[in-house]
Each structure stands twice: as C-alpha cells, then as structure tokens.
Amino acid sequence: MTRLECTVTNCLHNAENRCCKQAIVVDGSEAQDNFETCCGSFDQNLEGSYRNLFKTPENRLEIDCEAINCVYNSDRRCGAERIGIVGDGASEPGHTECATFTLR
Ligand code: SF4
C-alpha cells in the first residue's frame, strides 16, 4: 500500500489533497518521463457538485500502474512508499501525472 498525495483538487475523488478511492490506476505504458504518465482514475468534478459528499480520504491505497519503465514498478504494481499525483486544473486524465515517476 502506498501513501498518496494528490493536488488534483477538481477530481471527483479528491478531498484534502488526498484520494478517496481505495485503488487507482496509473497509465503510461511507454512513459519515459513524468508527463507521459497520468492518473487513469481521474473523474472531473463538474461544478463541484459532489464535493464533500460521502468522501473519506484514504491514507494508503493500492496503485495498479502501467508505467513499467518506472523504478518503483513491480509487476504493474507501484512499490513506492509514497507518491504524488499532480495536475491542478485538470479536465481529463491526460492533464494529470505521477510526479514520482523515475526512469529505470
Ligand atoms: S486524480 Fe487520481 S489520485 Fe487524484 S483524487 Fe483523482 S482518482 Fe485520486
């Protein structure tokens, strides 16, 4: 389980700079750099309509990750102690990225 901070505050699943999902998927099977990864679980919170409803930030979560060129990737799972997802103002998954991606 990985500790995750997320600055994508307009994602439906974000509360207090953390993620409320129990598991997320990070995409970027051919990524060579951070900006080529993204949080595939991003959902845009249109008009903030669901903000603070039924949301509990998770401290640690499972991260399935397609970015196999990252040093922390092991069998498409993230093995990092902590990661950061960034992309404030994102309106689609491609506007987000894993800031912790490190090329092998
Ligand atoms: S962008 Fe990803 S990590 Fe961040 S809150 Fe949304 S689903 Fe969770």
Ligand code: SF4
């Ligand atoms: S640190 Fe690496 S393995 Fe973990 S989610 Fe980010 S890109 Fe994937």
